[in-house]
Amino acid sequence: MPDHSPPHDWEESSHELGQRLLHRREALGLSQERLASLAGISRNQIYNIEKSHNSPSMDTLWSIAAVLEISASELINDLGRS
Template identity: 40%
Template sequence: MPSAPPPDWTLERRRIVGDRIRDARLRANLTQERLAELAGMDRQTINRIEQAHASPQLDNLFRIADALNVPLADLVR
């Protein structure tokens, strides 16, 4: 049985987190590819998170924040 889609507020918050990651990446003058390398992830995952097509795992958020040298709270508040 398929699960119900997430509520709209969840999707909106996912978009906000993706926007914050993209903004921090651009401020750091990094491409998605370079951020992925620094975070030990693949570019497609970074893209899906930034575009809000995927809900990032907490461990991946830690890795992204560390790679961007920003506090995790700046990405998810």
């Protein structure tokens, strides 16, 4: 039977995703409130993703990436593999 276990540490990946989002948001000069408003989600969701308290849905990830002017794959590529 094939091994379907995750290939990397999901907690670490969540932290890395939060850091990528935070750095890109700050590079664009966006507050959590402004990013959330433009992405159509709550500021609390942005906070929780940046602090790795939870992981975004794919819809949320795509919305955030669009506002950050990058692809969703740029946010998640190679997470947990550094």
